[in-house]
Amino acid sequence: PLVTSKELFTKAYANKYAVGAFNVNNMEIIQGIVSAAKTENAPLILQVSAGARKYASPIYLRKLVEAAVEDSNLPIVLHLDHGESFDICKQCIDDGFTSVMIDASHHSFEENISITKKVVEYAHSKGVVVEAELGRLAGVEDDVQVSEKDAIYTNPEQAAEFVQKTGVDSLAIAIGTSHGAYKFKGEPNLDFERLQEIAKLLPNFPLVLHGASTVLPEFLELCNQYGGDIPGAQGVPEEMIRKATQFGVCKVNIDTDLRLAMTAAVRKELFADPKNFDPRKYLAPARTAIEEMVRHKIVNVLGSDNRI
Numbered sequence: 001p002l003v004t005s006k007e008l009f010t011k012a013y014a015n016k017y018a019v020g021a022f023n024v025n026n027m028e029i030i031q032g033i034v035s036a037a038k039t040e041n042a043p044l045i046l047q048v049s050a051g052a053r054k055y056a057s058p059i060y061l062r063k064l065v066e067a068a069v070e071d072s073n074l075p076i077v078l079h080l081d082h083g084e085s086f087d088i089c090k091q092c093i094d095d096g097f098t099s100v101m102i103d104a105s106h107h108s109f110e111e112n113i114s115i116t117k118k119v120v121e122y123a124h125s126k127g128v129v130v131e132a133e134l135g136r137l138a139g140v141e142d143d144v145q146v147s148e149k150d151a152i153y154t155n156p157e158q159a160a161e162f163v164q165k166t167g168v169d170s171l172a173i174a175i176g177t178s179h180g181a182y183k184f185k186g187e188p189n190l191d192f193e194r195l196q197e198i199a200k201l202l203p204n205f206p207l208v209l210h211g212a213s214t215v216l217p218e219f220l221e222l223c224n225q226y227g228g229d230i231p232g233a234q235g236v237p238e239e240m241i242r243k244a245t246q247f248g249v250c251k252v253n254i255d256t257d258l259r260l261a262m263t264a265a266v267r268k269e270l271f272a273d274p275k276n277f278d279p280r281k282y283l284a285p286a287r288t289a290i291e292e293m294v295r296h297k298i299v300n301v302l303g304s305d306n307r308i
């Protein structure tokens, strides 16, 4: 069924695992993710960004997710990723989303609180849960560009005050991750002391990790082997994500690893069969690549297998 993340996060927190939140843009991506979760008996968050709504149009994504729920019978959350305003959050809530993120983290602390509070009031009146963000990730999130200097890590005391004043259901934090395929200049590292401090001040409160793709080398190499040009990309090592799930992180956002898996499979297939012009011939392997990658994440990184 279509569910909110409330119970999913309560169980994830108690058992120290995280629920995968995967960005979706089309049918094959959704099918790949959902079949992986079905195989592994894992709860699932399918998240839609503003860019995805523009690309596929809201109604197609909504209906595709409805089909996924009906076909898989999994507990699935339909979540708005990086909602930029109260209006888009309201629109998605009215459209049947069970969870929305209001990302007002680039505003002042006070402004972030007031916008988030407004979304929480409306969402809760409709039985929908809210994710907000405090702190700034660098990197690219569709059309949200944050430069390195503006990236500010989450302040633990501010996080506690923010949650108390807004009534938000989960909080995306900045501890060193960033969006996209170029996450670290030097060695990858996350501020685990900061994470533990936030978790200590917000016991039993679900934290969200954005920019959590690993940029899996196998797909990076395949992309570059078959005509891609993605030099020097690197993500968050999987053991760091696993570690984060031990300190209150209940939702892990993954988009870039999906993109790389799909692109690698398509590039490889197009090279393999130059005579082919049936899209199904390169979209089916792409779907399978996504399915296998998501199964790997569920079992080896998130720990959300057999949690239904």
Ligand SMILES: O=C(COP(=O)(O)O)NO
Pocket: 023, 081, 082, 141, 178, 179, 180, 181, 209, 210, 211, 212, 213, 214, 253, 254, 255, 256, 257
């Ligand atoms: O945070 C993300 C995705 O992050 P990645 O680019 O690391 O997949 N979406 O909101």
Ligand SMILES: [Ca+2]
Pocket: 103, 104, 105, 106, 133, 135, 136, 137
């Ligand atoms: Ca933000």
Ligand code: NA
Pocket: 047, 080, 081, 082, 101, 131, 253
């Ligand atoms: Na989100």
Ligand SMILES: [Zn+2]
Pocket: 082, 141, 179, 210, 211, 253
């Ligand atoms: Zn994000």
